[in-house]
Amino acid sequence: MTMTTIAASLITIAKLPYAYDALEPYISAETLHFHHDMHYAGYVTKLDELIEGTRYETMELSEIVTSSDGAIFNNAAQAWNHQFYFDSLAPRPKHHPTGELRRAIDEEYGSFDELKNRMTNMAATLFGSGWVWLATDKDGKLYILSKSNAGTPLTEGLIPLLCIDVWEHAYYIDYRNARRDAVEKFWHVVNWSVIEARYDTVVI
Numbered sequence: 001m002t003m004t005t006i007a008a009s010l011i012t013i014a015k016l017p018y019a020y021d022a023l024e025p026y027i028s029a030e031t032l033h034f035h036h037d038m039h040y041a042g043y044v045t046k047l048d049e050l051i052e053g054t055r056y057e058t059m060e061l062s063e064i065v066t067s068s069d070g071a072i073f074n075n076a077a078q079a080w081n082h083q084f085y086f087d088s089l090a091p092r093p094k095h096h097p098t099g100e101l102r103r104a105i106d107e108e109y110g111s112f113d114e115l116k117n118r119m120t121n122m123a124a125t126l127f128g129s130g131w132v133w134l135a136t137d138k139d140g141k142l143y144i145l146s147k148s149n150a151g152t153p154l155t156e157g158l159i160p161l162l163c164i165d166v167w168e169h170a171y172y173i174d175y176r177n178a179r180r181d182a183v184e185k186f187w188h189v190v191n192w193s194v195i196e197a198r199y200d201t202v203v204i
């Protein structure tokens with residue numbers, strides 16, 4: 001019998017949690033093929049090259065994000081952010097938040113529409129590449145953050161709830177330079193049951 005050695009993969013590429021064409025017409029299969037298989041997978045592959053043989057190789061991905069800088073941070077955060085982004089979307093999503101999260105949104109922003117307006121405006125006006133985040137602190141207070149490049153609320157001790165990918169690769173195939181339009185369509189596939197569950201693990 002031959003022993004087969006399988007090379008251990010340090011951080012693994014998560015499978016897209018739905019079919020590539022599942023988010024059409026809002027996000028095309030072509031965009032998801034490039035976004036997941038090339039961009040996201042590229043960050044994971046690069047990260048594994050960078051951390052092999054270092055103190056980071058035994059860490060969880062989120063721990064690498066909060067304890068690194070430079071190229072390791074950039075690739076780790078982009079890997080984490082993308083996994084979180086893909087997991088936030090669904091083909092037949094729950095379109096509106098309810099429960100504790102809805103209560104917090106209404107208290108902080110006045111209405112769910114106002115939350116979406118603020119995040120959409122922030123995404124439309126973010127200069128260059130980055131992410132717009134909805135996050136919470138340990139007391140359940142909500143924050144909207146605009147972050148350049150691989151930026152994440154994890155480095156500020158906040159708990160991420162939802163992110164909008166504002167890198168051109170997230171929308172350029174489908175929407176060209178119309179970023180605001182892309183973000184307005186993005187809301188159609190955000191699965192609020194997932195975002196609520198993230199919030200509930202903090203406040204309940």
Ligand code: MN
Pocket residue numbers: 035039082165167169170
């Ligand atoms: Mn992206």
